[in-house]
Amino acid sequence: SFVDAILRVGGTLDLLKRLVANGFPTVIETAAMFEGYDWIGHYRVLVGYDDAFQLFYFYDSFLGVGADANGVTESYARVDNDWRAFNRTFIVVYHPDREALLRNILAEHWDEAAAAQIAFEAAQNEARSNPQDAFAWFNMGSSLAMLGRHQEAAAAFDQATSTGKLPWRMMWYQHGAFAAYFAAGRYQDVLTLAAHNQNTAPELEETHYWRGRVYEAQGENQRAASAYRRALGYNPNYDAARQALDSLSQ
Structure with missing residues (x-):
């Protein structure tokens, strides 16, 4: 079963x-x-x-x-x-x-939203206890992004980065910052994160997907399609990239 x-x-x-x-x-x-x-x-x-x-x-x-x-x-x-x-x-x-x-x-x-709220409150308490706690700020950003509070999420990710204590592989695994910066209209910040991942692990499909989202938002549909195809080349089961590519051709 x-x-x-x-x-x-x-x-x-x-x-x-x-x-x-x-x-x-x-x-x-x-x-x-x-x-x-x-x-x-x-x-x-x-x-x-x-x-x-x-x-x-x-x-x-x-x-x-x-x-x-x-x-x-x-x-x-x-x-x-x-x-x-x-x-x-x-x-x-x-x-x-x-x-x-x-x-x-x-x-x-x-409930997914309730869990994200619980995570946010735990991270917020940790950040209050130690304002230099990079993981606390990053978790606040991730949780706020899940809750659709993208401007606040972007600010929390900024704070996490400003501590200088995030591991250099952090964005390989967690992509809330891409979503938050994109939703906040901070396209250059999305591309900066994508460039970091591209330079250290070019096979990460999410990197190419978010680059594609920026290109599409900027009206560069050919570059967007190329980025989505590259994401799918690394992971043919990546639904978000598939849907984005399909929507471009409609």
């Missing part, structure tokens, strides 16, 4: 524990710095937890499954610190016949 999945932001450690305790496979997106690697984004599958020792257990594509396949361990504090670099994003996989239980566990997080 098929399964479904839900992606939300603004998760909490308690929510992760409730999900795994009820048998819901849960993936989180976190920061990682493995030996020999610079800062990267990384997905991990949560398989258990231990309140006595304050540990989560994960199956990890890089580190493996741990002793006796029980999972590799990470402290609650370390998990939350690494997780917040990605606005505490989590993905829950579930069978449709368990949706009612999942809705009950997620509560407000079931």
